[in-house]
Amino acid sequence: MTEMVRLSNVSYSIESHVLINGVSLRVDKGEFVALAGENGAGKSTLLKLIMGLIKPSDGDILIEGTSTRRQKVSTLARSVGYLFQNPDRQLFGATIRQELTFGLDFLGVSKDDGERRVNETLELLNLNPDRAPTSLSRGERQRVALASLFVRRPTLLLLDEPTTGLDYRECSQMMNQVAALNRESGVTVLMITHDMEVALDFSERMMVLSEGKLIADGATRSVMRDETSLRRASLVPAQMVALAQRLGLAPGEADDAESLADWIADNARGGADDARHS
Amino acid sequence: MPGILEYQSGDTILHHTHPLVKLLLAVSVCVGGFITKSLMFNLALLLLSISGGFALGMGRKVKATLKGAGSLCLFLFTLQLPFVRSGRTLIPLPFGLKVTDMGLRFCAQLSMRLLGATLPLVLMLGVTRLSDLTNALVAQLGIPYRYAFVVTTAIRFIPILFVEMHDVIEAQTARGVELDGSFTQKIRLIPPLCVPLLVSCVQRMENNALAAELRGFYLRKRGSGYRRYPLNGADALVLTVCAAILAIAIIT
Numbered sequence: 034m035t036e037m038v039r040l041s042n043v044s045y046s047i048e049s050h051v052l053i054n055g056v057s058l059r060v061d062k063g064e065f066v067a068l069a070g071e072n073g074a075g076k077s078t079l080l081k082l083i084m085g086l087i088k089p090s091d092g093d094i095l096i097e098g099t100s101t102r103r104q105k106v107s108t109l110a111r112s113v114g115y116l117f118q119n120p121d122r123q124l125f126g127a128t129i130r131q132e133l134t135f136g137l138d139f140l141g142v143s144k145d146d147g148e149r150r151v152n153e154t155l156e157l158l159n160l161n162p163d164r165a166p167t168s169l170s171r172g173e174r175q176r177v178a179l180a181s182l183f184v185r186r187p188t189l190l191l192l193d194e195p196t197t198g199l200d201y202r203e204c205s206q207m208m209n210q211v212a213a214l215n216r217e218s219g220v221t222v223l224m225i226t227h228d229m230e231v232a233l234d235f236s237e238r239m240m241v242l243s244e245g246k247l248i249a250d251g252a253t254r255s256v257m258r259d260e261t262s263l264r265r266a267s268l269v270p271a272q273m274v275a276l277a278q279r280l281g282l283a284p285g286e287a288d289d290a291e292s293l294a295d296w297i298a299d300n301a302r303g304g305a306d307d308a309r310h311s
Numbered sequence: 312m313p314g315i316l317e318y319q320s321g322d323t324i325l326h327h328t329h330p331l332v333k334l335l336l337a338v339s340v341c342v343g344g345f346i347t348k349s350l351m352f353n354l355a356l357l358l359l360s361i362s363g364g365f366a367l368g369m370g371r372k373v374k375a376t377l378k379g380a381g382s383l384c385l386f387l388f389t390l391q392l393p394f395v396r397s398g399r400t401l402i403p404l405p406f407g408l409k410v411t412d413m414g415l416r417f418c419a420q421l422s423m424r425l426l427g428a429t430l431p432l433v434l435m436l437g438v439t440r441l442s443d444l445t446n447a448l449v450a451q452l453g454i455p456y457r458y459a460f461v462v463t464t465a466i467r468f469i470p471i472l473f474v475e476m477h478d479v480i481e482a483q484t485a486r487g488v489e490l491d492g493s494f495t496q497k498i499r500l501i502p503p504l505c506v507p508l509l510v511s512c513v514q515r516m517e518n519n520a521l522a523a524e525l526r527g528f529y530l531r532k533r534g535s536g537y538r539r540y541p542l543n544g545a546d547a548l549v550l551t552v553c554a555a556i557l558a559i560a561i562i563t
Binding site: 081084086105106107110111114115117119121122123124125126135136139140167181182185 | 478479481482483484485486487488489502503505506507510511514
């Protein structure tokens with residue numbers, strides 16, 4: 034696979050306080066990666082380093098082969114979208130259309146192409162262009178912020194806890210749309226989340242950060258079975274993984290809710306038959 | 312900037328001085344600087360503030376304030392200098408403008424007054440907890456709590472606003488906004504920077520006001536509050552210094 038992001042021994046410190054300590058990782062194009070860890074582990078700092086908002090004290094970060102040290106954030110923003118936890122820091126337009134249109138001319142997008150992109154994005158994310166972002170719910174505002182990034186056609190999306198403060202419906206709407214962007218447009222997604230259910234449902238790979246160090250990196254289900262790393266990062270596995278583990282199932286044996294339910298039903302039936310025969 | 316107006320814990324005499332006496336000292340230095348006609352006394356007051364700041368362990372605050380206010384002073388100095396007509400011409404300039412000795416003196420004094428007015432207030436806030444200042448204003452001066460609270464909350468909000476502004480700038484930069492563009496591009500940046508900041512401030516103020524009201528804000532009276540602020544020997548000493556500063560300022 035083609036490499037999208039590479040961090041080589043990256044460290045970041047403020048005065049004597051080390052926030053990121055020798056992190057090396059690689060994310061390939063089209064991947065959907067979840068980044069988890071306890072509060073203060075350095076997850077947001079790591080995302081800001083990738084976005085180029087802050088520069089590493091040591092090591093190097095490459096986005097599609099180019100070092101972030103040599104690029105301005107505004108240049109990086111042409112291919113990288115960063116969704117902040119609080120959408121209100123990004124939104125200012127009187128209408129959603131205005132919000133989405135802002136800055137396209139900075140990128141050198143023609144008026145016609147810009148209009149086409151805005152209309153496509155509005156349709157894709159199911160947004161009403163004439164509504165004022167300030168009149169929307171938090172989940173809708175988060176989706177408008179996502180739309181304002183996606184209209185720029187980024188190849189990499191960095192999401193900082195995109196589901197925080199959203200109810201179940203808003204959370205699933207938001208995540209389904211991010212997943213659709215990843216699946217249909219091939220956008221690489223690196224997402225910070227505390228929600229293990231979200232990580233399990235949407236990401237194929239998971240990384241765990243603790244005290245500025247990367248302590249686990251692998252397939253989401255395997256990482257969720259790594260009790261030592263999870264405990265170290267104050268995390269608990271998703272309910273389904275915990276249940277499958279409790280039932281003694283190997284990773285891949287019953288990976289989704291449906292197959293797990295089938296497995297339980299079969300075994301329960303088998304147990305009842307055994308009891309009847311004896 | 313966020314740290315400049317924050318309280319810095321310590322064990323100096325000024326840390327233990329009565330909050331209103333500290334306020335009076337800061338005001339005396341500011342007012343003294345504006346009353347005096349002597350450039351030397353302005354310089355002396357400025358040096359007193361700078362050395363006082365370092366003695367209080369607030370060298371970082373002093374440097375940051377001098378850097379921030381110094382840029383403004385330099386700008387004002389340069390802007391005003393050619394326009395003062397009185398005095399002996401030192402350097403003639405085009406378009407009938409000139410640099411005069413009176414102009415130099417006037418601009419230098421203006422700069423020192425500005426610096427001399429900023430620094431004592433920064434240092435006073437560095438050695439005084441805002442809650443103590445509020446309590447003392449209410450208990451000793453009889454200022455209604457809501458007004459004292461508004462004043463100290465406004466001061467408390469300044470560093471918060473700076474942090475919020477930094478976050479908004481970061482968010483907009485991540486969207487590809489260039490902060491170092493041309494003048495017209497900068498004008499276009501006003502809505503993306505100001506609207507989120509304004510919305511966040513209004514939200515924060517509304518939340519804080521509601522939270523304060525729910526915690527019995529309006530039940531507070533002059534006699535409320537656990538802490539008392541009696542005057543002591545150090546306060547008398549500082550008050551003498553205040554009187555001396557004002558007296559010298561009036562004489563010179």
